[in-house]
Amino acid sequence: MTDVTSPVDLTAFIAGLPKCELHVHLEGTLAPELKLSLANRNNIAIAETTVAEVEATYQFDSLTSFLAIYYPAMNVLLTDDDFFDLAFTYLTKAASQGVRHVEMFFDPQAHTGRGVPFQTVIRGYRRAVVTAQAQLGISAELILCFLRDLSAEFAMATLMESLPYKDWIIGVGLDSDERGNPPSKFAAVFARARTEGYMLTMHCDIDQVGSIEHIRQALEEIGVDRIDHGSNIVESPALVAEAKRRGIGFTCCPVSNSFVTHDMKSKEIVELLRGGLKVTVNSDDPAYFGGYMTENYAALAEHAGLTAAEVLALARNAFDAAWLTSRARSGFLDELDAYGASFGVS
Ligand code: ADE
Numbered sequence: 001m002t003d004v005t006s007p008v009d010l011t012a013f014i015a016g017l018p019k020c021e022l023h024v025h026l027e028g029t030l031a032p033e034l035k036l037s038l039a040n041r042n043n044i045a046i047a048e049t050t051v052a053e054v055e056a057t058y059q060f061d062s063l064t065s066f067l068a069i070y071y072p073a074m075n076v077l078l079t080d081d082d083f084f085d086l087a088f089t090y091l092t093k094a095a096s097q098g099v100r101h102v103e104m105f106f107d108p109q110a111h112t113g114r115g116v117p118f119q120t121v122i123r124g125y126r127r128a129v130v131t132a133q134a135q136l137g138i139s140a141e142l143i144l145c146f147l148r149d150l151s152a153e154f155a156m157a158t159l160m161e162s163l164p165y166k167d168w169i170i171g172v173g174l175d176s177d178e179r180g181n182p183p184s185k186f187a188a189v190f191a192r193a194r195t196e197g198y199m200l201t202m203h204c205d206i207d208q209v210g211s212i213e214h215i216r217q218a219l220e221e222i223g224v225d226r227i228d229h230g231s232n233i234v235e236s237p238a239l240v241a242e243a244k245r246r247g248i249g250f251t252c253c254p255v256s257n258s259f260v261t262h263d264m265k266s267k268e269i270v271e272l273l274r275g276g277l278k279v280t281v282n283s284d285d286p287a288y289f290g291g292y293m294t295e296n297y298a299a300l301a302e303h304a305g306l307t308a309a310e311v312l313a314l315a316r317n318a319f320d321a322a323w324l325t326s327r328a329r330s331g332f333l334d335e336l337d338a339y340g341a342s343f344g345v346s
């Protein structure tokens, strides 16, 4: 990593950087304006009538308090068009920030559990993926997340329900409340998902009870391909060495971290990056935490004093850790290298 010219205007460098996002929850992109317009369209009574009132409800200081607001907000999502609009609005914003490829989580159980068919959810999201590729030139994939605070049986039934749509889903993940819900609870579900051809990732949220043990289980018992968040791994040199040897990607979310833990965890993220782990920058739930990709890169760069070469390395890590074909990956990496070279950064 070398900067051959200096100084580089880091704000401009980040704004134009070709980006790859690997950790965004589609349901976490429900901005107040869209929530209000979907409530109107579907005749759903909600307590708030203005954007400011909806924004005022977006208050939390932990993962648990965030989830308590996040799930009820989804009641406005009912039809194929609603899921399309949610995903297409996010993809439009992402493309405007230079995101070239994105792998997006969705939570089917948060919808099927309240009577919305799986097929409605997946068809709306898939239509957004196809339309965004054609109209915006952004490449996108879907990752089905199981809700870890619900039963392993419900997760397995959801996995079975997904199989007719396997070609539209690149992998599976695990999210929601981690307290008392370790990766091992879902060992059979993830083993079956692997045999069905899905890639595997899991949230190991920040500063959880048992964070290190959960990271160990995800790596050693489940055999994940990536870990979402996971920066507590810094506490275990042995696990860091294993993750490095296996080239495991870590999808870190600096702005989200500062909401749910009061700390961006920039020190940990940068220690892992400088130690050679495949650390990436992502937005998590941007409508709730107020930062899309550009804001997340800018916040981390400012907080941690990153160089332009380190910012470039973070973007490269994301394309490396993405579930792309080797041909698509090389195309994006060539574009990234050319972008860095135009600023004299490699
Ligand atoms: N669901 C949406 N965002 C999440 C996060 N950051 N952690 C766990 N579950 C989530």
Ligand code: ZN
Pocket (backbone or CB within 6 Å): 023, 025, 175, 203, 228, 284
């Ligand atoms: Zn997340």
